Amino acid sequence: MLGTQITTDHKEGVQITMIDNKNTMLTMSEIVKLTKIGRRRIENEIKRGNLKAYKLGFLWRFYRSDVQEWLENQQYTPTTNKEIN
Numbered sequence: 001m002l003g004t005q006i007t008t009d010h011k012e013g014v015q016i017t018m019i020d021n022k023n024t025m026l027t028m029s030e031i032v033k034l035t036k037i038g039r040r041r042i043e044n045e046i047k048r049g050n051l052k053a054y055k056l057g058f059l060w061r062f063y064r065s066d067v068q069e070w071l072e073n074q075q076y077t078p079t080t081n082k083e084i085n
Helices: 028-035 039-047 064-073
Strands: 004-009 013-018 025-027 054-056 059-063
Touching (some): 028 059, 059 064
Antiparallel strands (some): 004 013, 025 059, 054 059
């Protein structure tokens, strides 16, 4: 089965290699590491209903495809400012 491969490098810390599978489940720590977004921000996004997550006991799990969709919705698109006369 395809999934996430996690290796530990004592100099660099945890390294995560993603294998392309939308059904892969990720942990909170993996999401924080991959996105470089803080745990509290991710928890707030879950509470607001912006990020789908599953709580197993007291551990959060995320489908890779849900995280990808959430990230794509975070894309900033500048709007054009029309001059007001």
